[in-house]
Amino acid sequence: MTGAANLDTVLGKAVTILRAYRPEDQVLPLAELVRRTGLHKATVYRLAGELVANRLLDRVDGGYRLSGGLFELGMLASLERSLLEMAMPFLQDLYERTHETVHLGVRDGHDVVYVAKIGGHRQAKSPSRTGGRIPLHCSAIGKALLANSGPDLQREVLTAPMVRRTPHTVVAPGILRRQLARIVETGVAFEHEESALGIACVAAPVFGHDDELVAAVSVTGPTSRYRPEAQVAAVRAAAAGLGSTIARRERIR
Template sequence: MCPGERNDEGATAARLALLLTAFRPGDSALGVSELARRTGLPKSSTHRLIGHLARQGLLERDGTGVRLGLRLFEIGQLAVRQRGLADAARPYLADLREATRNTVHFAVLEGTEVVYLDVLRGPDAPRLPSRTGGRFPAHATAVGKAILAFSPDSLVEQVIAAGLGRISRRTITAPGLLRRQLAKARAEGVAYEREESVPGVVCVAAPVLDAGGTAVAGISLAGWANRMGTARIGPAVRTASLALSRTLRG
């Protein structure tokens, strides 16, 4: 993609966002003229962009105007549920950080990556590239492996088909080895990552499971490879994930 195409896409995305955020509390349907006035966009562009949004269900026709579509409500509910997950997890994450003084992550799987819903940095832990709202390839993280180990096989194959990119010298890039690690994690309830995302850092993770035993999220603990004993820390991470799983089911 050339720079001009990227700029065009960015400008289009910005105009679409302007239209969606032009609606205010109390608004029902707005006409093209009013939306053009609020956004500062030409009426012709406003009309064209409204058509795109309406076809995706993000806006709905209402007489001569448009209103926010139900698809936006559905997307908003997903965000609320994710925020609710993070809020429910926070006490368990805080206890784990307090007990170990290492960095605790809470993440969900989206496509082939984990998305960090919360990151509590430990005072004795190394600086890590992870951040709340950030993403990382699932195969290169303990929390990604923990989630994949308790996910449908189709998700695992999707991750493998996308390519197991090398993040560090020790990243697992062989599909067979990844599958064996996931099988071991499923049997033990705990997944490990040993300097596979960041040199000198190890990580232990466990899945947060729904009533059917499928992972909905994962908790991980990261620390220095020469200080944090993964075998010793594993049970604590597993206990936190089990407790959160019970809380979410209740």
């Protein structure tokens, strides 16, 4: 999550309530919302009622859960929606070629936000989820985005504290800087158990009109049987095909 809501406004307090939910949460009692937000109990109760009236929360036994109205709003996000519509045929083709978990991600601040995730019955157990985020430095898709971003962003990430998610996460700025340079040279990024143990990944950046960095595509599998080096050509082809489609759409607008 990036940024913080302004607790001096009603809107800011309402957003703080919505952002109190975590991926694993189903229903949160009023007391837990109060604890997580730090807001007064009466304020949380009143604003939760307003959110229920606007279909952003549902009142259920045991507390409150996020409502389908949020999903509807999310699907109206124009950039991600149009990107997903263009990307889906390439992601599906990539899945059919590899039969491993396929991701599409975009950069938001110092994180990757996953726009899509396709996996079959034998998909690797990974921390990613559609709509979820993970730091740029510890995933192949994130490193592909970071390597092809401007020097200012790279400097921000490399000079800030980097979370070590596993014993294999690269948190040394010098090593990561060399990896980023190599990614630019080869056009692909790798991850070996850096975001979670037991998974490996290869990713390629997606460039649109005028070589603008738009997104990145990746294939992830379990280290017990998956070798990401074997999927370099497939990932590059998917990223290039999606990039060409995006550029063509931009040129005819």
